[in-house]
Amino acid sequence: MSFKLHTVRTLGAVAALSLIASVSLAEQAKPDPQMQTVLDALNLLRAKPFHTLSVPDARMQASPADAARTVQRDRKVSPLPEAKVATKDFAIPTASGALPARAYIPEGDGPFPVVLYFHGGGWVVADLNSYDATPRALALGSKALVISVDYHHAPESKFPAQHDDAWAAYTWIVENVHTMNGDAKRVAVAGESAGGNLAANVALMAKKKKTTEPVYQLLVYPIAGNDTNTPSYQESANALPLGKADMEWFISNVFTSKDQTSDPRINLVGRTDLAGLPPATVVTAQIDPLRSEGQAYAEKLKDAGVKVNLIDVDGVTHEFFGMAKVVDKAKTAVDAANDDLSKAFGSKK
Numbered sequence: 466m467s468f469k470l471h472t473v474r475t476l477g478a479v480a481a482l483s484l485i486a487s488v489s490l491a492e493q494a495k496p497d498p499q500m501q502t503v504l505d506a507l508n509l510l511r512a513k514p515f516h517t518l519s520v521p522d523a524r525m526q527a528s529p530a531d532a533a534r535t536v537q538r539d540r541k542v543s544p545l546p547e548a549k550v551a552t553k554d555f556a557i558p559t560a561s562g563a564l565p566a567r568a569y570i571p572e573g574d575g576p577f578p579v580v581l582y583f584h585g586g587g588w589v590v591a592d593l594n595s596y597d598a599t600p601r602a603l604a605l606g607s608k609a610l611v612i613s614v615d616y617h618h619a620p621e622s623k624f625p626a627q628h629d630d631a632w633a634a635y636t637w638i639v640e641n642v643h644t645m646n647g648d649a650k651r652v653a654v655a656g657e658s659a660g661g662n663l664a665a666n667v668a669l670m671a672k673k674k675k676t677t678e679p680v681y682q683l684l685v686y687p688i689a690g691n692d693t694n695t696p697s698y699q700e701s702a703n704a705l706p707l708g709k710a711d712m713e714w715f716i717s718n719v720f721t722s723k724d725q726t727s728d729p730r731i732n733l734v735g736r737t738d739l740a741g742l743p744p745a746t747v748v749t750a751q752i753d754p755l756r757s758e759g760q761a762y763a764e765k766l767k768d769a770g771v772k773v774n775l776i777d778v779d780g781v782t783h784e785f786f787g788m789a790k791v792v793d794k795a796k797t798a799v800d801a802a803n804d805d806l807s808k809a810f811g812s813k814k
Contacts, residue, residue: 497780583660587715606803661687
């Protein structure tokens with residue numbers, strides 16, 4: 466079976482896409498050679514499945530980003546031009562404490578459009594440093610001021626602390642980004658995995674509160690449902706770096722009860738209030754338990770009248786998006802996302 470990167474600006478049925486991009490439940494798709502090289506590097510770094518580790522050990526071990534950087538170093542791939550993006554660390558004040566943040570500043574005079582970015586890690590692991598590649602690439606490619614914001618992690622801070630932090634960060638950015646040479650009228654939200662869920666929720670909350678809404682959403686393999694028996698959960702149950710048992714480990718650490726995952730902030734595919742949201746790019750990976758729910762959310766957005774670009778990428782795993790320096794399909798997906806962001810920002814000038 467041949468797989469391709471699919472870019473769908475006007476979605477048809479997600480079921481049709483799934484027939485193209487999925488395999489039988491008994492067979493897990495194989496990563497393409499570049500993706501496999503990163504996974505091999507992760508194995509050499511002695512990374513173990515999350516569900517076999519304590520939270521402290523999971524936070525300390527090598528990440529997929531570390532593996533991608535290892536491959537980049539071994540292949541002597543230049544860090545340029547991304548390395549030229551200037552950064553500045555600062556803190557966003559909130560009622561629950563200061564949130565670490567990092568600004569990625571593009572070249573030019575501004576005022577710049579803004580991307581508020583939330584990293585992944587299941588709301589338990591990872592930080593601004595481990596998710597440096599994506600905001601750096603977005604700043605370079607979309608010529609936007611990208612603000613990467615951290616949030617309180619579970620299990621120390623249970624759900625919905627992370628969602629409260631994300632909303633607090635967004636409201637602060639809208640009110641204060643002009644002091645950073647940003648344009649508060651051109652703010653997009655973006656995130657990967659757990660961060661993709663946060664980005665989607667910021668857009669939903671802004672609509673609900675009838676306040677300044679993001680002009681665009683970039684949702685990269687977002688957590689968008691609470692069904693751990695979807696086709697992709699079954700196909701990728703034992704996938705690396707994220708499998709079904711790993712997602713269940715995250716759930717057990719984030720929520721006081723699994724019943725909480727039915728909350729509409731988690732079960733986005735069950736919502737009926739999606740009409741009127743800003744347009745979105747949704748990126749999914751073939752070898753990822755979250756693929757089915759990401760595609761389902763894209764379809765739900767489309768059914769609600771939201772313009773959606775679904776980018777479904779074969780032969781790659783969860784976490785591939787930040788690997789553009791060593792995985793060609795990641796570079797293609799990032800370029801497509803930057804193109805969508807640039808067009809959204811241009812329409813708001």
